[in-house]
Amino acid sequence: MVLVKRLVLDILKPHQPNSLEFTRTLAEVGNDYHVTLTVIEIDEDTESVEVEIQARNIDFEAVQSAITDMSGSLHSIDVVEIYSEPAKE
Amino acid sequence: MNPLTQIRFLLRITHTHSLVRRYFVVNGFDGALTMLGLIMGFLISEPADLSVIISACLGAAIALGVSGVSSAYVSELAERRRALRKLEDAMVADLQQGAHGEAARWIPMLVALVNGSAPLIICLIIIIPLWLAEAGMVLFIAPLYVSIITAFILIFLLGVFLGRISEISWLRGGLQTLLVALLTILLIFLFAGD
Numbered sequence: 001m002v003l004v005k006r007l008v009l010d011i012l013k014p015h016q017p018n019s020l021e022f023t024r025t026l027a028e029v030g031n032d033y034h035v036t037l038t039v040i041e042i043d044e045d046t047e048s049v050e051v052e053i054q055a056r057n058i059d060f061e062a063v064q065s066a067i068t069d070m071s072g073s074l075h076s077i078d079v080v081e082i083y084s085e086p087a088k089e
Numbered sequence: 090m091n092p093l094t095q096i097r098f099l100l101r102i103t104h105t106h107s108l109v110r111r112y113f114v115v116n117g118f119d120g121a122l123t124m125l126g127l128i129m130g131f132l133i134s135e136p137a138d139l140s141v142i143i144s145a146c147l148g149a150a151i152a153l154g155v156s157g158v159s160s161a162y163v164s165e166l167a168e169r170r171r172a173l174r175k176l177e178d179a180m181v182a183d184l185q186q187g188a189h190g191e192a193a194r195w196i197p198m199l200v201a202l203v204n205g206s207a208p209l210i211i212c213l214i215i216i217i218p219l220w221l222a223e224a225g226m227v228l229f230i231a232p233l234y235v236s237i238i239t240a241f242i243l244i245f246l247l248g249v250f251l252g253r254i255s256e257i258s259w260l261r262g263g264l265q266t267l268l269v270a271l272l273t274i275l276l277i278f279l280f281a282g283d
Contacts, residue, residue: 014176016102045179071187
């Protein structure tokens with residue numbers, strides 16, 4: 001079984017929802033998500049942020065959907081950390 | 090997300106909390122003063138049948154409600170669409186499916202609802218004593234006076250609400266709006282009185 005343990009995403013988002021709300025919503029995607037958001041650049045209407053997510057197994061589709069729901073745009077997946085676990089019998 | 094949380098979220102991301110509050114007070118105040126003016130007009134005119142007064146007040150209340158809903162919806166829809174287009178240009182993305190797209194669809198409806206219902210509800214509260222009198226209930230003073238007192242109470246409460254928002258004393262806020270109501274009555278006496 002392949003587990004996605006860590007992702008670093010480059011996201012462009014509007015100023016609202018703010019970083020706290022944005023991060024909280026991403027953390028609510030799973031019950032053990034550890035999310036760190038770093039603001040890279042702020043423009044008049046948007047901000048570029050780097051989001052790092054760590055969990056036992058990240059549901060990427062759900063994360064992407066949460067980003068879209070908050071009017072964010074995923075620009076790139078910068079870091080991926082994946083563990084391979086032997087399947088349980 | 091439950092509907093109330095969702096509405097709060099959409100109001101927050103579009104910064105329309107204060108706009109909704111402002112619309113509520115401004116249009117509520119409009120409704121109360123209109124009713125006050127109408128009832129004062131009837132009071133200083135030849136005595137009219139209560140049903141005529143109720144019909145006139147109800148007509149004005151409905152007109153204020155419809156005007157509030159339609160004017161706010163049209164203007165707010167244009168504002169929200171403009172804001173969404175600006176954000177879509179900045180994001181170089183279609184945001185119709187996201188929170189901002191949802192806000193552009195729902196916020197105009199919410200603002201229109203508040204803008205229309207505030208004067209309508211306040212007018213209806215002021216008309217209640219007239220309805221009660223027509224239904225045969227004996228009031229301690231003439232129904233027109235009870236309606237005027239009700240209007241004064243509501244105008245005072247709107248002032249108290251404004252006072253709390255602007256963080257001045259609630260009494261000062263209430264007295265300020267009450268003063269406007271008294272000035273309205275004075276003007277009605279001056280221009281419409283015998």
